Amino acid sequence: MKRTSDVLIIGAGILGCFAARSLSRYALEINVIEKREDVCCGITKANTGIIYRGYDQHPGSLKAALCKKASDHFPSLCEELDIPYRKTGLLMLSFGPRADRVFQKKMEQGKENNIPDIQILDESQVYQMEPLLCDGIRSALYAENTYTVNPWEMGIAAYENAMSNQVHFYFGQEAMRIARMDTGFLVETKDHTYTASRLICCAGLTADTVWEMLSKPSVKILPLAADYLVFDRSVGDSISHVISVEPEEKGDGITLVPTVDGNILAGPTRRSIKDPAHCTAAASGCCTAAPGSETAADVGGILELQQKCQKLIPSLSPSMIIRSFGAVRPNPYYAEPDGTLSQKSINDFQILEEDGFFALIGIKTPGITCADELGRYLAQRLIGSLEHKPPLNPSFSPSRKGILRLSDLLRDDPGLTANLPQSAPADYFEIICRCEHISKGEVLEAIRRGATTIDGIKRRTGAGMGRCQGGYCMEKILHLLKEQTGKDVYEITKDGPGSEILIKL
Amino acid sequence: MNTLYTDILIIGAGAAGMAAVLAAEKKGYQKILLAERKETPGGVLLQCTHRGFGLGYFREDLTGIEYADRFRRMLEKSCAKILNRTMVLQLYQDRTALLAGKDGLTRVCFEKCIMATGCRERTIQSLPVGGTRPSGIMTCGTAQKLMNIDKLEIGDEIVILGTGDVGQIVARDLIKKGRKVLAMIEQNDVPGGLKRNQEQCLKAFSIPVMLKTQITGICGSGRIEGVIVRHLDTEAEEFLPCRTLLTAIGMIPEREAAGKLLEGASLPDWFYLVGNCDYVHDIVDSVTADAFKLESVL
Numbered sequence: 165m166k167r168t169s170d171v172l173i174i175g176a177g178i179l180g181c182f183a184a185r186s187l188s189r190y191a192l193e194i195n196v197i198e199k200r201e202d203v204c205c206g207i208t209k210a211n212t213g214i215i216y217r218g219y220d221q222h223p224g225s226l227k228a229a230l231c232k233k234a235s236d237h238f239p240s241l242c243e244e245l246d247i248p249y250r251k252t253g254l255l256m257l258s259f260g261p262r263a264d265r266v267f268q269k270k271m272e273q274g275k276e277n278n279i280p281d282i283q284i285l286d287e288s289q290v291y292q293m294e295p296l297l298c299d300g301i302r303s304a305l306y307a308e309n310t311y312t313v314n315p316w317e318m319g320i321a322a323y324e325n326a327m328s329n330q331v332h333f334y335f336g337q338e339a340m341r342i343a344r345m346d347t348g349f350l351v352e353t354k355d356h357t358y359t360a361s362r363l364i365c366c367a368g369l370t371a372d373t374v375w376e377m378l379s380k381p382s383v384k385i386l387p388l389a390a391d392y393l394v395f396d397r398s399v400g401d402s403i404s405h406v407i408s409v410e411p412e413e414k415g416d417g418i419t420l421v422p423t424v425d426g427n428i429l430a431g432p433t434r435r436s437i438k439d440p441a442h443c444t445a446a447a448s449g450c451c452t453a454a455p456g457s458e459t460a461a462d463v464g465g466i467l468e469l470q471q472k473c474q475k476l477i478p479s480l481s482p483s484m485i486i487r488s489f490g491a492v493r494p495n496p497y498y499a500e501p502d503g504t505l506s507q508k509s510i511n512d513f514q515i516l517e518e519d520g521f522f523a524l525i526g527i528k529t530p531g532i533t534c535a536d537e538l539g540r541y542l543a544q545r546l547i548g549s550l551e552h553k554p555p556l557n558p559s560f561s562p563s564r565k566g567i568l569r570l571s572d573l574l575r576d577d578p579g580l581t582a583n584l585p586q587s588a589p590a591d592y593f594e595i596i597c598r599c600e601h602i603s604k605g606e607v608l609e610a611i612r613r614g615a616t617t618i619d620g621i622k623r624r625t626g627a628g629m630g631r632c633q634g635g636y637c638m639e640k641i642l643h644l645l646k647e648q649t650g651k652d653v654y655e656i657t658k659d660g661p662g663s664e665i666l667i668k669l
Numbered sequence: 670m671n672t673l674y675t676d677i678l679i680i681g682a683g684a685a686g687m688a689a690v691l692a693a694e695k696k697g698y699q700k701i702l703l704a705e706r707k708e709t710p711g712g713v714l715l716q717c718t719h720r721g722f723g724l725g726y727f728r729e730d731l732t733g734i735e736y737a738d739r740f741r742r743m744l745e746k747s748c749a750k751i752l753n754r755t756m757v758l759q760l761y762q763d764r765t766a767l768l769a770g771k772d773g774l775t776r777v778c779f780e781k782c783i784m785a786t787g788c789r790e791r792t793i794q795s796l797p798v799g800g801t802r803p804s805g806i807m808t809c810g811t812a813q814k815l816m817n818i819d820k821l822e823i824g825d826e827i828v829i830l831g832t833g834d835v836g837q838i839v840a841r842d843l844i845k846k847g848r849k850v851l852a853m854i855e856q857n858d859v860p861g862g863l864k865r866n867q868e869q870c871l872k873a874f875s876i877p878v879m880l881k882t883q884i885t886g887i888c889g890s891g892r893i894e895g896v897i898v899r900h901l902d903t904e905a906e907e908f909l910p911c912r913t914l915l916t917a918i919g920m921i922p923e924r925e926a927a928g929k930l931l932e933g934a935s936l937p938d939w940f941y942l943v944g945n946c947d948y949v950h951d952i953v954d955s956v957t958a959d960a961f962k963l964e965s966v967l
């Protein structure tokens with residue numbers, strides 16, 4: 165089947181979703197194709213989730229400009245899209261003279277970037293703010309206006325808003341071939357073709373590959389891996405700020421994040437992706453994704469994080485860890501036409517443009533922070549490239565409502581007089597996820613909004629993110645997905661084809 | 670919101686909660702409220718189709734389901750009000766509790782509260798295990814529930830982490846259904862579990878056990894394709910292909926609903942823990958016995 169639009173976006177991570185939302189302000193036909201079964205299954209689902217203030221971005225860079233704007237506007241963006249977030253502030257800790265010097269430099273950078281709301285705190289101020297931190301802290305650089313967010317919740321909010329503004333999303337659609345035509349572009353997936361006069365690539369880790377389907381190599385991604393730990397909510401109040409260490413020696417850094425859900429996220433480590441050929445599993449030839457491949461966690465990394473966490477906060481016991489996972493950084497390098505790569509990885513955001521083909525390649529930190537600004541920036545450039553500026557979309561609405569959460573209602577108002585959905589209020593009191601108190605009503609709403617997998621429901625509701633990691637709710641959600649989608653229970657997957665939860669012989 | 674008043678609130682209708690009702694009634698309490706989040710009373714017993722229950726209390730070798738049925742019948746004759754599909758979300762110092770269920774939200778005011786909420790299983794995600802996070806990994810308890818209550822199949826070519834009682838019983842259940850249990854992974858130098866289970870499961874079904882080994886990695890995109898097994902003696906690692914990984918690596922008392930009540934040096938004098946949420950019991954008869962002891966302290 166052939167699908168035609170004015171703009172085609174490849175990739176529905178957070179950047180693709182915000183690009184789509186920004187463009188939906190205009191009266192344009194917009195299609196988005198995503199190879200996975202859902203939005204935000206790539207880099208967007210595994211990262212640190214900090215909304216940075218941007219004081220330490222290189223002055224004059226696009227990153228510095230967008231990051232400040234994004235962080236200024238973040239609370240109002242969250243208001244508009246009903247995204248849960250937490251204003252935590254960020255404390256970057258110093259344990260020695262090197263860090264103290266770094267802080268002086270960062271203060272100056274902050275001034276240059278027009279960010280006056282950062283300050284250096286002395287030892288006693290730091291311990292007052294975070295009494296459980298280990299001894300030996302000399303000072304801290306404090307950025308009060310730092311927030312934390314579940315990045316996928318941001319992406320999903322933009323996706324839902326874009327959809328309600330008439331953007332079409334197609335899943336299971338991997339761009340495999342791109343051709344230029346007189347009138348624009350033709351993109352082929354395994355079973356469909358898409359044409360559009362403008363093309364945007366937001367393909368995350370494989371953005372360079374997609375770019376090269378049509379254009380010469382320009383920026384290449386050499387991925388770097390990372391590991392994370394999640395601590396139980398019961399120790400979540402061990403810290404109340406994002407804590408980060410400016411190390412005296414390279415490799416001693418770590419970041420601890422109080423998450424929106426009340427857990428602590430620790431990480432990331434920084435390591436190369438091991439050559440799968442050296443791995444036991446791959447060597448035996450029976451396995452396609454061995455430890456060492458993309459998104460695999462590393463035991464060494466997990467143990468390293470455990471130690472660092474306990475060193476920084478002695479009371480934070482490894483027995484309170486509920487999950488660990490791997491992540492991948494899309495590290496960009498300049499590529500010469502002959503294929504040689506630049507020595508250093510590129511620091512600033514790279515937005516390539518070639519006759520109506522736009523690409524975001526290697527957007528790493530602070531890509532979450534800047535998602536909305538990058539979307540706007542891209543939209544502006546794309547609109548600017550059109551012969552005639554299109555009229556505005558008359559039915560555009562910037563707002564979206566998230567799924568109503570029982571746990572939020574109870575926290576705000578234990579007497580629960582608040583306005584529950586009229587349709588099926590009883591559903592809102594049947595608990596599906598025992599750890600996070602997520603109700604059947606929330607799960608049904610997530611399915612109504614397009615979740616088709618166990619992970620899709622997890623990202624939309626939080627069910628399965630708690631300490632029992634789905635031990636209780638997975639079975640209940642299987643049944644609800646079966647009921648609502650009409651699928652056979654054996655067809656239901658964790659995160660797309662091939663990840664069936666149950667297998668019948 | 671509804672408000673209910675009761676002398677005793679019992680949370681959880683497993684073996685412990687059901688026996689607690691009987692104990693409270695014997696003591697002379699007449700207003701007893703039993704809240705259970707599942708459809709019916711019984712708790713973990715309902716997923717146990719195997720025998721080995723009741724040798725102590727009934728002097729008979731019953732299945733878990735039969736053991737639960739006997740107590741359910743006694744419960745029917747009792748004066749207790751039973752709220753099924755109702756979860757106790759939170760207990761408060763002022764002797765009230767917040768309940769959520771099919772009837773909406775309810776506040777319960779009580780004199781005494783017995784918590785009999787059982788335990789939850791530790792998950793592999795809490796261990797330092799590298800690799801990917803594919804499907805096909807679950808705890809033995811979840812697998813048992815899916816197989817024995819929902820009558821669903823979970824998969825084949827199974828590796829089980831942990832050789833305790835639950836792991837062994839699930840391994841036997843699976844083999845009886847014609848599934849291949851490729852190995853049980855155990856870090857100690859002897860298998861875990863009761864002697865009885867070692868005889869009736871490991872020996873009787875020749876289940877392969879890999880002693881002094883740990884799982885350090887998970888492989889597979891989509892569904893699990895194998896695990897990396899580390900031999901603790903030699904530190905050598907080997908790849909063990911499998912399509913399903915079940916874990917039986919311990920239970921943790923589930924006391925979330927008690928929240929801040931547990932923070933003090935001692936429990937409030939109106940609050941009791943019993944059964945697996947007090948400490949993890951191997952044998953249901955000892956759960957029942959503990960619950961009956963409540964009669965003298967209530």
Ligand SMILES: Cc1cc2nc3c(=O)[nH]c(=O)nc-3n(C[C@H](O)[C@H](O)[C@H](O)COP(=O)(O)OP(=O)(O)OC[C@H]3O[C@@H](n4cnc5c(N)ncnc54)[C@H](O)[C@@H]3O)c2cc1C
Pocket residue numbers: 174175176177178179180197198199200203204205206207208209210211212213214215216337338339340366367368369370371374390432491492493494527528529530531532533534
């Ligand atoms: C370890 C780590 C920590 C980070 N921490 C932070 C932080 O604290 N704060 C912050 O602001 N930023 C942070 N970032 C950066 C941020 O996570 C990324 O910039 C952002 O998630 C990138 O989103 P994306 O949409 O480009 O990528 P993705 O989410 O990967 O989306 C790309 C999508 O394209 C799809 N796709 C790929 N190829 C094709 C194809 N051929 N056809 C169709 N679809 C395709 C993929 O399936 C995917 O869904 C961090 C990043 C990492 C790696």
Ligand SMILES: Cc1cc2nc3c(=O)[nH]c(=O)nc-3n(C[C@H](O)[C@H](O)[C@H](O)COP(=O)(O)OP(=O)(O)OC[C@H]3O[C@@H](n4cnc5c(N)ncnc54)[C@H](O)[C@@H]3O)c2cc1C
Pocket residue numbers: 680681682683684685686704705706707710711712713714717720721722723733755756757758785786787788810813834835838923926943944945946950951952953954956
């Ligand atoms: C696989 C397996 C095999 C076993 N084999 C044997 C055996 O062969 N012989 C033997 O004697 N023993 C065996 N046991 C042990 C025995 O079955 C258990 O120790 C006993 O049944 C536990 O009873 P309990 O009431 O403490 O917990 P549970 O049975 O877990 O009951 C707790 C109840 O509380 C409910 N609940 C929890 N939280 C809430 C809340 N907040 N609100 C409302 N309700 C809540 C739960 O839904 C559950 O129904 C086995 C156990 C297992 C898991």
